[in-house]
Amino acid sequence: MQKFLLHTCCAPCSIAVIDELKNQYDLTVFFYNPNIYPEEEYLKRKQEVVKICQEWGVPIVDHDYNETDLWNKAVLGFEEEPEGGTRCAVCLRFRMAKTVEYAQLHGFNYWGTSLTSGRNKSAAVIGGIGKAFGKIHKKTKFYNVDWKKGGRQEKAVKLVVERQIYRQNYCGCKFSMEKNYEG
Numbered sequence: 049m050q051k052f053l054l055h056t057c058c059a060p061c062s063i064a065v066i067d068e069l070k071n072q073y074d075l076t077v078f079f080y081n082p083n084i085y086p087e088e089e090y091l092k093r094k095q096e097v098v099k100i101c102q103e104w105g106v107p108i109v110d111h112d113y114n115e116t117d118l119w120n121k122a123v124l125g126f127e128e129e130p131e132g133g134t135r136c137a138v139c140l141r142f143r144m145a146k147t148v149e150y151a152q153l154h155g156f157n158y159w160g161t162s163l164t165s166g167r168n169k170s171a172a173v174i175g176g177i178g179k180a181f182g183k184i185h186k187k188t189k190f191y192n193v194d195w196k197k198g199g200r201q202e203k204a205v206k207l208v209v210e211r212q213i214y215r216q217n218y219c220g221c222k223f224s225m226e227k228n229y230e231g
């Protein structure tokens with residue numbers, strides 16, 4: 049079975065994706081989200097992803113939350129950007145960069161992110177970032193899917209309700225929390 053590294057930011061975004069990929073690939077989940085604020089929220093979201101992975105026997109890499117300073121520096125000057133603007137593109141790229149680096153270093157055939165599940169996340173932007181990384185990291189292939197499509201969003205809603213999974217009401221960073229951006 050081919051190895052797949054899936055970046056994810058929370059359980060509601062990833063549950064249907066993990067469910068689908070775990071049967072097709074040797075799947076590992078990659079949790080890397082130094083954008084999430086505050087830390088209690090980060091831990092809550094991570095705990096829900098860990099719970100799913102443990103139940104389904106999917107390995108999870110719990111990557112570095114201490115890189116919040118780096119993330120803050122990366123988005124400096126873009127604080128007032130609207131959702132879907134430059135700050136979000138920088139944020140998506142930041143997390144995807146770490147994912148592809150890890151995938152290449154650890155011999156994953158494929159890498160991807162469940163971020164396209166977010167109703168306000170542009171699959172075109174995420175796909176563009178993934179393809180650009182493909183020109184640099186040639187040993188691992190970007191799996192380019194809009195996870196909102198194909199009935200997966202409906203499936204995710206059902207699974208979240210059934211399992212009483214915590215669903216946040218903002219995308220993740222402090223700016224989205226203040227403005228109630230849903231991600």
Ligand code: SF4
Nearest residue numbers: 136139219220221224
């Ligand atoms: S709104 Fe979401 S995607 Fe945009 S910068 Fe904040 S956490 Fe990142």
